Amino acid sequence: MRITKIFTIIMLLVSVAGFAQGGSKKLDKIIKRDYQIIECTISKMSDKTVEYSLPGETLQISLDVSQIARIDFSSGRSQTFDVAAASSPVSSSVSSNPVIANAPMKTNTIAVLPVPYVNSDNLQSSEDMSKFAQNDLYNKLLDKSANILPLTVQDLRTTNSLLHKAGIDHNNIDDTPIEDLERILGVDNIVAAKVSFTMSSSSTATTYNSGNAKISDNDKKLKTNDISTTTANTQMYYYYTVYFDMYKNSTKIYSQTRKPFLNLKDSWIDSVSYLLKRSPIYVKR
Template sequence: MNFKKAFTVVLMLFVSIVSFAQGAKKLDKIIKRDYQIIECTIAKMSDKTVEYSLPGETLQIALDVSQIARIDFASGRSQTFDVSANTAPSGNSDPVTASLEIKPNTIAVLPVPYVNSDNQEGSEDMAKFAQNDLYNKLLDKSSNIFPLTVQDLRVTNSLLHKAGIDHKNIDETPIEDLEKILGVDNIVAAKVSYTMNSGTTATTYNSGNAKVSDNNKKIKTNDVSTTTANTQVYYYYTVYFDMYKNASKIYSQTRKPFLAVKDSWMDSISYLLKRSPIYVKK
């Protein structure tokens, strides 16, 4: 092999090694709050923005930190951006609410306050159960609410938790703010209010044996009487059911179940959902 050919082979090998090294270069990853992932090279960070460049480009792009959930650096280090820790400008003690990019045709199910109207006490477990029940009903009827997509319940509750919102104060938060926090343009909000009452019924069972005397033909009877008391608890529900689109209320109904049994509120939820404007019969 002459010198020229040898030089050409070495040069091609060098270029290949350089190209491979560049192609194998690890990139930083920006995970946005709308779940978009940007693979890039981060050049600069500040309290307000992160500047980065895309692979193969030198142009630097600035991204507001309020849109970022986490950054996974090429070095292996991760940094989480918790907007709930941010504070509002001087003179306002309220926390800054993170705003997500609104995803069109997406609906979120809010926690469902489950409140005893006699003492105004709410149950966190029942609020989660009722929310999950309504969420599953929407999933089961996904073909009937097309083109709407139901936001995953874990995502909804995680975003609400970061914003300091739960079943106790969900009614105090404006729908417009909730849509921005959750990044949806549709919201279903329900509430279950109830009272309880009990009643006791007594059932008596009689049994007796008759005996005839051979001497005087008189009838003798030994009676046995048993009384059983049954206590029944009655639940009287009022179900409030609201739907919003782009912060405007599009549906609002109140319903009281016909039966006063423990889970009758679930039937009312199904009834109201099927008569809401998002539901289309197939």
């Protein structure tokens, strides 16, 4: 009888241990690139997909490996997925991503890029001034369309729309190769400018005195009634450097740097006009 009880207790302990192990079964962990963690059981892997099922389910779910950063298997082994390889369809090839696919090439067409407008003291870039400068250069080319024949200017909305789809703006335009920009925009000519500046101020004070003087009848002394007014004036000075480049079929055909003679707020506009008129695309007629 005693042996039977001991055997029963042992079997009970084995059953409890087995249940505990089954209830706490270790799961695989998929860590996605958006930092979501999926606890699951992986059943199949290939170069393109990973198939898994969630706890308590038999449904097989397929996940593209481009969305996976790492897998921690229940065995303790980890597998990391190459970020560069997964992102290459987006960044390494313009033509492989439909968002930034090649635009139809328009020969003898020039596009005006966004113009970075940067304060050199704090490296802050102004989006509003960048758009203003781009519009100013675009309008100058339109006004002188007869002087740049046979070139035509691509509509600014078209240029900015294509750049926006490709994730390019005034902040990263300088980091994008010209050959990629030409394919994205579908043009064989590009004008790229940049405005860099520093500021200083100068303050002056002007004092103006007014009043009158009279002699008192009683004591014959001179009495005055003076009024003094001081006016402060602060003048801002802008020190610009304008960088101006032109490209044709990915080759730089013109590159100049100019500092305006005057230190006024809009002096950079004069430098843009000066450089444009001396560029190789401009012909006096």
